[in-house]
Amino acid sequence: MPKKSPTKEQDAFIIGGICAVIGLVVLVSAKTYGDILGAFFLLGLGIVFMASSSKELRKRVFEFFFSIFKGLWKLLSRSE
Secondary structure (H helix, E strand, O other), X not given: OOOOOOOHHHHHHHHHHHHHHHHHHHHHOOOOHHHHHHHHXXXXXXXXXXXXXXXXXXXXXXXXXXXXXXXXXXXXXXOO
16 A cells, blocks of 8 residues: 655644754753743744644634733733
8 A cells, every 4th residue: 555645734733843842852951041042933933833734723823822912911901
């Protein structure tokens, strides 16, 4: 039986997973502020790649980040 090649969505999800795992490794072993920034960049890039592979996952990622921004907005608006 011939082996099926992965689709573009599966490729994006795999690349995103690899970036996210590398980002977590860098975050755990971070020694400088630059390492932490690089780790968050890789994590974000991985999440974006994984979210691009599915409409449902894209919707959940958007809702997650939107809820963070709403919470920050509430905190900032109370401080006035």
